[in-house]
């Protein structure tokens with residue numbers, strides 16, 4: 001049984017060592033250095049090069065090294081009927097919630113303005129804001145969206161969420177589908193994007209969406225760069241429709257050196273680190289997926305390819 005690491009891996013050795021801790025006899029190869037394509041039974045992938053996965057006739061499972069799978073599904077030649085598994089992991093979830101909490105609180109407690117005042121040597125308190133009056137809207141109420149929605153609720157924020165299918169959650173105002181999108185947006189002082197990237201959600205952070213938010217709303221995009229129409233964000237910041245944005249993901253990554261976002265005074269940038277997979281944390285579920293797929297057993301966290309997530 002052979003696992004192939006395919007695509008972008010910062011440090012394949014760390015992955016190999018984490019996986020071998022749980023299954024020392026597992027043969028692991030790193031693309032493009034593999035011996036025999038018919039020996040590959042499992043692929044562990046991040047941004048796999050297009051057209052490669054279809055070359056393995058005995059493949060039983062494709063595993064994403066992250067929560068998202070858009071980087072796999074973009075391959076038009078993926079073999080049909082090979083299950084795709086994504087990661088659902090406590091460390092990913094808590095990292096993501098920490099990041100969003102930090103971004104929401106930075107905005108809500110006006111740290112961005114206080115930093116500017118510090119630079120000017122200005123000692124001046126701003127009017128305090130009532131947390132219960134601050135509505136945070138979460139686009140996507142899946143594994144990650146639900147966790148941060150509950151944590152923000154515990155902190156006293158008014159929380160609402162939007163998903164594809166209807167949900168009922170305690171003290172979280174739930175909206176679903178296109179029909180309820182504008183209603184959902186109408187009170188979001190902070191909008192957090194935690195949607196998977198699919199044909200339906202690509203470009204969803206656009207001028208129409210921004211204009212349906214209360215004036216001066218704050219945007220946090222931690223999902224994918226292609227959710228955001230970057231020019232529309234610049235225009236919304238210029239007009240004051242949005243007061244600022246915290247962005248972890250971008251249309252092109254790494255963000256090009258000459259991109260306007262780098263120096264924009266109302267934009268905070270991080271390099272796609274909101275929730276980074278820790279190999280040692282996820283190795284057991286990867287080994288489990290490989291073994292179950294070989295044994296023909298039901299897999300956890302499989303992707304519904306027709307939905308795109």
Ligand code: NAP
Nearest residue numbers: 067068140141142143144163164165196200222223274275
């Ligand atoms: P998930 O559990 O699959 O949840 C996805 C949520 O989005 C679900 O609530 C789903 O609705 C909703 N959704 C999907 N399509 C929709 C549509 N067309 N309209 C409305 N709602 C829609 O995903 P997750 O684990 O929370 O992860 C979300 C995304 O975060 C990933 O796909 C990935 O791109 C991103 N991510 C980013 C980082 C980072 O470091 N920046 C790290 C990890 C993940 P239903 O509940 O009705 O199905």
Ligand code: GLV
Nearest residue numbers: 065066067068275
């Ligand atoms: C990271 O972006 C992930 O999808 O886990």
